[in-house]
Amino acid sequence: MPELPDVVLYIEALEPRVVGQPLLAARIDRLPEREKIGPALNFSRGLVLETTGGYIGDAPPYQGHVVAINGRTGAIVQVWNALCSDQRGLIEPDSCPESGSAIWARSGVVVQPGTGRLLVATGDGKWDGQQYWGDSVLELSSDAGRLLRSWTPKTQRELEEGDVDLGSTAPAVLGAGLIAQSGKDGLLRLIDLDRVGLGKTGGELQTIQISDGLFSAPAVWRHIGRTWLFVSTFAGTTAFRLEGRRLRTIWKLNTGATSPVVAGGLLYLYTGSGLAVLRPETGKTLGVLPAGGGHWSSPIVTDGRIALPEGSANDHRLSGVLNIWRLRG
Numbered sequence: 001m002p003e004l005p006d007v008v009l010y011i012e013a014l015e016p017r018v019v020g021q022p023l024l025a026a027r028i029d030r031l032p033e034r035e036k037i038g039p040a041l042n043f044s045r046g047l048v049l050e051t052t053g054g055y056i057g058d059a060p061p062y063q064g065h066v067v068a069i070n071g072r073t074g075a076i077v078q079v080w081n082a083l084c085s086d087q088r089g090l091i092e093p094d095s096c097p098e099s100g101s102a103i104w105a106r107s108g109v110v111v112q113p114g115t116g117r118l119l120v121a122t123g124d125g126k127w128d129g130q131q132y133w134g135d136s137v138l139e140l141s142s143d144a145g146r147l148l149r150s151w152t153p154k155t156q157r158e159l160e161e162g163d164v165d166l167g168s169t170a171p172a173v174l175g176a177g178l179i180a181q182s183g184k185d186g187l188l189r190l191i192d193l194d195r196v197g198l199g200k201t202g203g204e205l206q207t208i209q210i211s212d213g214l215f216s217a218p219a220v221w222r223h224i225g226r227t228w229l230f231v232s233t234f235a236g237t238t239a240f241r242l243e244g245r246r247l248r249t250i251w252k253l254n255t256g257a258t259s260p261v262v263a264g265g266l267l268y269l270y271t272g273s274g275l276a277v278l279r280p281e282t283g284k285t286l287g288v289l290p291a292g293g294g295h296w297s298s299p300i301v302t303d304g305r306i307a308l309p310e311g312s313a314n315d316h317r318l319s320g321v322l323n324i325w326r327l328r329g
Helices: 156-161
Strands: 008-012 022-027 035-037 042-044 047-054 065-070 076-081 118-121 137-140 147-151 172-175 178-181 187-192 206-209 219-223 226-232 237-243 246-253 261-263 266-270 275-278 285-289 300-302 305-309 322-326
Touching: 172 219, 172 226, 187 246, 206 246, 219 261, 261 300
Parallel strands: none
Antiparallel strands: 008 022, 035 047, 042 047, 047 065, 065 076, 118 137, 137 147, 172 178, 178 187, 187 206, 219 226, 226 237, 237 246, 261 266, 266 275, 275 285, 300 305, 305 322
């Protein structure tokens, strides 16, 4: 295998005089041939938050871990390892007898409003409720230094053996201690974090079969005192509304999409052949913006603009298309 450069996290300064100059850099793994940075970055309480996973094919050895980096100095503040969690700091992958438990969901580290605590979901790997945390939802302290609570499905062993990662998507925070978690198995679970402990299995409030395995990031929308959850798979899109401590299905579409986005009271779905704009409450399509094909791309809606890239990074092309639309009215 050809030698690869170290996996290093770069953050660029925004001032025009230093654009392109790395403001800080932090090495966040010890075997880049096996571990990679996949999810989006997050930032909370002065810390840059990122996770690692493995490459396609799950070639050992690798372990998922959460890294918290000082946003001013680039120094690593804490590392939490999803396998061999009793070991502190960055570990050499072959120093742990188990491999896997990647943290590769698109959202990466989810920060809970108010408490600042961190939520991640892991992929296939050993679970023992003590130092191995495969196929689990994990709540960490705000600096990623301590594991506080965990939720693991009773089917964890079957998920691991069948390569059916729970962590193909990240937890969606609904509020009042409730989160929604799905995975490759196409089951959406409603979980009360205040009721789960540490190192136990089961205990979800509700389980719903959705149209397919979930690889995208659900969208949460709070509107007129109610909480909505939008979930898109390759096979379809479903809108749920939280009623008490249950999720109720409001509407469904046989329209597969990447991660749904709610902004300005509108729901955006990139179907791979266009960007559909819908009413969130009803699923009624208001229009479709023309766009070419893409892989995993999701729209960004901000400052009166919609941005959507086309194409696939897997093609390794050096050029591409970025669609930008202006919102009016």
